[in-house]
Amino acid sequence: MTKKHQVFRQLDSVTDKAAEYINYFAYHPSKDFTRKRKMDAKTFIKTTLGMQGNCLNKELADAFPKFSERMTASAYEQQKSKVNPSVVSY
Incomplete structure (x- = not known):
């Protein structure tokens, strides 16, 4: 298994x-x-981590x-408003 595959597997x-x-x-965890x-x-989470630019529709x-x-x-944006940004640092 290549290093790239190991990284993607760990990210998954x-x-x-x-x-x-x-x-x-x-x-609001209950809803x-x-x-x-x-x-x-x-x-x-995967989509947010993969975003690089400023144009959300294109991303x-x-x-x-x-x-x-x-x-x-x-x-x-509605989904994003439900999550505390600390999920990314987790």
Whole structure:
């Protein structure tokens, strides 16, 4: 296994763990990230970590090439407003 694959596997492990404990980072743990959505906690964390630029619509289009899986910038912002930024440092 290459170093690149090891890094991605470790990143997956960390994002899985953060998503598992999303209630520790949510502002309203009893209701945030409880429903099934296109952008669940794990997808939100991975998308946020992968963003590099300032154009949210382009970043979302790059992260979700299949149109049926894509959400609006507004939907992303709503999910973002539910999470304490400390999830990234976790």
